[in-house]
Amino acid sequence: MADYTGGSLEAEHLCVLVHGLWGNPNHMASVAKALRAQYPPDQVYILVAKRNSGSFTYDGIECGGERVCLEIEEELEVIKSRGGNIKKLSIVGYSLGGLVARYAIGLLSARGVLDNLECMNFTAFASPFLGVRTPLRGWANQTFNVLGARTLCMSGRQLFGIDKFRDTGKPLLAVLADPNSIFMSGLAKFKRHTLYTNITNDRSAVHYTTGISKTDPYTDLSRVQAHFLPGWEDVILDPSNPVSPAPPAAPETLPASLTKWARRLPFVIALTLFIPIGVVAFLVNSAIQTVRSARRVKLHESGLAGINVADFRVNLWIKEIREAVEDAYEELNSAQGQEYLVDDDESTSDNNADPTITPGSASDDDDEISDSASGKKILALERKMSAAHRHEGGFPTLALAPYQFAAIQALDRLGWRKYPVWIHKHRHSHAAIIVRMDKQGFEEGKVVLRHWATEEFLA
Template structure:
């Protein structure tokens, strides 16, 4: 895939970062769509290659440093041929959104943003709060323990069981610390936009991709979805995404009702079916592969730390806080992850009523987000960990334009949201990309 462009006129660099188990080809349709709208004279596109495939096991820190290195190398290469980059944008898909946030902090701390203006920061289905299931119930505990140990460093970080350097905190909590280089760098972008699937995302559910402590889309049979004009059936209106269901006006087709029924009435069934049928084959294969890849990842990380992988990590180990402070494998992981059910806090519990909790303060400084305060119902608060509530508050403090996405014609919305492959079932993802380019992306 090569859509970066050959013109020396482009002053805007757009960096596309793929997700777990991913490679640059996953972003080919996105890159093509960008190029169709913006010619090479207007936009230079970079899709970093250093984290392809199993290299995504190596963790957000290592991945972010690799991306940072490729960006600086690209800017220097363009400069040597007479092209000056004056503006920069980031697009992160899935895990790539977290890797991009890490790279942004490094670039800002290294003074890159002193000469290059940060413009767009966009994420698609990125688990900003991690992927741990809110802890209520024995099967959720088991999944959070086992799942975290199957993906090497990336798994520990996504399930927030790691201790990042000498902070004593998970990397994702440091990434969302209001005093960190990462939040300070993120805040410098003109626009921060995220797209979050409300259903059928087996890798990253709505609360984490939408940076939310509530999920108003748990029971679609009891609400009416409000779509944005021109993007009907896919992009919800972020100001008021849901409304009370008009009983005289059916909301779902027969197919959708059957699908939703299978998701609610038999919501726990996939977990037990996975144990019965996948344990002998799929889970065994996944576990064996996870062990092999974790071993290889650990070895790569050791070489990387010693500067034997082509990058000197010491160049990127800046102070963290300014205040002193493949398909079968992926399918097995997604299948087990999607079998876990979210649990909720009881109204009035400590996490909800604490004076410094997110529920006691405004969730965003964006006018778009203020409209969400008047929703027609008040969904229960998810049983997130205390540090996840703090992450919501810190991330929302920089302001996001959040778009819930209703991809319902295909069961794999995590792949469809960015049209990960140009297949017929992913047309709804093209609507998402069209909205992003027409309404959100600033050139």
Template sequence: MAEYSGGSLKADHLCVLVHGLWGNPEHMASVAKALRAQYPPEHVYILVAKRNSGSFTYDGIELGGERVCVEIEEELEAIKNRGGHIAKLSIVGYSLGGLVARYAIGLLSARGVLDQLECLNFTAFASPFLGVRTPLRGLPNQLWNVMGARTLCMSGRQLFGIDRFRDTGKPLLAVLADPNSIFMSGLARFRRRTLYTNITNDRSAVHYTTAISKTDPYTDLANVTVRYLPGYDDVILDPTNPVSPGAPPPPSPSKSSSSNPQTTTKARQALLTADAERLAKRAAFFVGLALFLPLGVVAFLVNSAIQTVRSSRRVARHERGLEGIQADALRELRVNLWIREVRGAVEERYEELSGAQPQAYLGTAENDSGSEGSESDENDDGVDSASGRGILALERKRSRTLEGQGGFPTLALAPYQFAAVDALDQLGWRKYPVWIHKVRHSHAAIIVRTEKESFSEGKVVLRHWVTDEFLA
């Protein structure tokens, strides 16, 4: 990492890289390497944020953002003291790091730091801007929304939208996206806002949240026509027209020996043997899963309990100014909250949010008539949600319109998520859908989190970013 980070005192552009949950600076090594290959140390100075490594990412977006804010201020001061001068700033966030970076941007704006800099790029790779609660129905999804929020300490509560930020009574994700907040005005300073979103196989942050979208056209890729961006190896989709309903044209007839009527008995036997081996491996996998999954779950829950205690202690020490960050000035900003009163109500019981919606999508023909009748003055949770009901009704209307135009139905998101989509989209984004084919762990592959061949498609994404997107 050292050979890619840092820079020359001649550089006037600082680019900050922020890793994600459970991450460490090494996760951003490929991002830093790609940037350095395009821009020499005399042009761009690279800072890889370090203070949120490992279990420190459990401490929440707020504390993580404060740490990154302080790191940036300290780096700017250190460069200045050595005789350098930074005039431009870019910030890159991966996964949770995108949210942490947005919080840090709000603090930098409130403290006047951004007034002295030209803000060029804000880039997010697979960042869950709308949180990670699943909008799908069913017991597994409901359990995920309830348990997931309680096993990742403060970060989990914020990612699932069940926290209350300071004295606002709102989840932090709602505050981050409020049009009147310093977080949004700070983000608006950047000349270019770019995001890269996995369309499939992202087990950490699914497409709707990383794309800031009310729909997910990629749930059944066999029944859509996908269009790629020329020159990017069938990895990056065309952002202006990525996909349309309707199955793609059938592939040309295969010329393999399996379609040849003269295929020998030996070849058939080889195929049968290969199929048998695949079935045996799959059976072994499921047997192992049945044996070890309970142990893994227990270990995960025990670790979560330990990390919750440790994180709570760190947060308490930070509030008292004992964690190495001079938090007095930051705490003063919190009192002013940087936000006017948010109009409308946000549901109070996020613990049962997934159960509040009776379907995965809004406004589908099969349940459209019954859905209106279920919206009484109190929802299924017993919460007065008049404004939320109005948002949902509006989205049902939009959903029917989209479907009538051959579009895709609207996901059953929470009211604060619909509001966040509208507000964030007002800023303007360059959105690039990414299809990682080689591996079923696209969340790590999109930034080549570790160097291995199966993650090679992520290098295509990074090449596009440094050559076509990054303003220097």
């Protein structure tokens, strides 16, 4: 890692890399290596954020963002004290690191740090900008999303959108995407906004959230025909025309069907035997990490963790307007199929059904179950969303929460360059997209990183 990070005093461009949940700086080694292969130390100075390693990522986006902000400010001061002069800034976030980076950008902007820098690139690899809740309604939303949020401490509550951030009454994800917030104004200062989103086998963050999208055309890849970006075939899809409906397939024969099931059988048996063990281990670990995280956050809030928190508790708004363990979690998180907004004719028949629960809207342990009036409002909202967005791009609109629709609208105004990625050779595409480790089958991630470094990164 040391061979690719750092830089010389001649470098005027600082690029900061921020890892994700359960991560550590080594996860960003391939990202740093790809960037260094294109830009020498006297052109780009590379900083890999270190303060949020391991279980520290449980402590929430706010704590993580404050740590990264401080780390960037400290690095800028060190470079300046040695005679360097950084004039440009780029930030890269992977997975949860994309959200942590956005929080840090808001603080850097509010503290005036960005006023003296030319903001170049903000890049996200598989970052869940809309959270990680599965688009579900009713009891399934309550079971898999609200309960699932309790297993990842504060970060989990924020990723599932059930927190109330400070005195805003909103989830932190909603505040991050509020057009009047420091986070959006800071992010808007960057010249280029790029994201890379896995279209399949991402068990941690599926396409709709990493691609900032109301739809997911990739739920059944046998029904679409992929169009790859010229020169980057088989890995990166053409953002302007990623897929089209596939020609009707011939009916599957019985022998082919039996063969398919035979291939899946070892995997099914493994899930049956090991997932219960993994779930128990995960829940026990979650309880332990929740206690530890609470202690760390308490120290952080009291200023005893090496950061003067008061320095970072700036006004969030531009205007005064307040509008194995990992595998077990990922298997549970990815086991649920997505649901869609109902059509007008379908929703009419739902008026007499039991009221549903607002998708992802539960904010306190005491008020997660909607009453009848709230249920009717939700159905009305779904009908309105369905009429407006139901067949965007020819695909049905997912059953997202209202704050997620608002976040999509606000974020899309920044003009993202969105690259769908199809990792074929490994089922853990969330790790493969950045070659998180030197592992067979992750080679396609090197194609992604090379595309980013050579085609997207503005030096």
